[in-house]
Amino acid sequence: MFFKQPNGIIFAIKLETEIVQKSIYKNNFRFMKILICISKTPDTTSKIAFTDNNSKFSTDGVQWIINPYDEWYALVRAIEIKEADPSTILHLINVGGVESEPIIRKALALGGEEAIRVNSDVADSYFVASQIAQIAKEGNYDLIFTGKETIDYNGSSIGGMIAECLDIPFISHAVKFDIVNGNAVVVREIEGGEEIDSAPFPLVVSCQKGMAEQRIPNMKGIMGSRTKPLKVVEPVEISALTSVVSFDLPPAKAGVKLISADHPEELVRLLNEEAKAI
């Protein structure tokens, strides 16, 4: 919207999200609404240890980050879509307790108009996906982005579950995403190659490397993120289907057998005769 100041200078103000949402249909053109799923994971250098009889991940001294696939690929690609078409609406969603809020703010510092936090502990992926599907249904989103997996539970299942809850298509492992003539065109990685798919909206896509380049939030983004709406909603009642019994760590390696750099043929012999690997 443009305003003319008394001194004659014209300046623009950004439309408030609320107004944008109300005017979602303009000349029969519906603004694209994107929901980006944001998960909180331990930093990649965190010490992996367990407590309570090995039944819980030890959060002692753990730094929390936005799951890299969600941040680097899903969120940044969504921001790029909005940069190309500023009418696009970007909302972030996280299922988690209040301790998720720092990483939600960090995501908002990169982009997105508002975030929704479903206020609940995470029971299992079915529970999380059902909560997100509920919000997605109410909010009438066209596109839902997830990361290809979280780096802690490596489930790779939230996106597919959301899609089934909503009975809409799901394209996994996207390395490229574009909107062409109102349809999504997605390049997805498959074993030993790539596949190019197209699908109508609404749609769920899980994102991985190739989709976008990691960004660092700037000062303006960080300042702005503090005042962006972060809505807290209560979960719908869903029973989890699975539960964690315990964790364990892989057995330690016996120790490396060092072979002289002058005798690589000795390594080859050991790989053949001892390890039976070649």
Next chain:
Amino acid sequence: MSVLIFIDIAEGKIKKASYEAASYGAAIAQQLGASANAIVLGKSDELLSLGNYGISKVYNLSNESLHHFDAQVFTKLIADANETIGADIFVFSNTTTGKSIAPRLSVRLKAGLVSGAVALPDTSNGFVVKKSVFSGKAFAHIAINSANKIIALNPNSFSVVKTEGVAEIIDLNLSIPAGKVAVQSVNKIIGDVPLSEADIVVSGGRGLKGPENWGIVTDLAKLLGAATACSRPVSDIHWRPHHEHVGQTGLAIAPNLYIAIGISGAIQHLAGVNRSKTIVVINKDPEAPFFKAADYGIVGDAFEVVPKMIDAIKKLKESV
């Protein structure tokens, strides 16, 4: 009670990971005194071979249109087929196809899902599946508490078991719903051995100094019938394609043999490769952290060591 294994085919050929899933599903069935059956969506003339992996019945919907993958369609077909098959345990391989269908089927059948399984379930007290977590840095034991259960097995985590059985092929008669996803093209560009299924992986890091030096990696890989991989910075600076990036934020793999050349062994790299059975590290820095995670190592210059290794392997191959 019965086990239904989803068998993934490409150009009519059954994938290696699907044979592992078949053997795994058959072992679960044996453990529970149940039968193990398979479902194949699409046309393949290899279906009878599933009898050699413990499968009793192969339910097949042989239709050309299924060669284009749409997870929504496949999920519905499996659920519809199961109305008559009546399985309650479903096994997938944890590949891009399995990861697309298994979560959907989980919602559809209200079946608890464990993806990334690495061992047979413990059924002594409930149904508990061991899976890889933290990109291979740890394992979790997850109980599936619902009546229907789904397991997606990590590739290279369960050895195929050959049996003498004979499979019976049963044609499914199902109407195929119209899919919304149109597959425009499939490009198999990545080489012969898909990284996730490869038995041997040769991987290069920043120590190789530049993409022009990758010849020693690809030569060694070719000689061993191996897939090639790389560390994250190598793919970030476009020395190698993204799909070769292994580690916590790339692909997690578990080959029989992983050969790391000029890779320091940062914690995020180790996360994706430490489930490899045998790890060989070639690095000129004796302090490189990778040596702590390795089975065999050579402290030396890759540009001298690797060509000598290649010669030694050639000699070995000639001698057998």
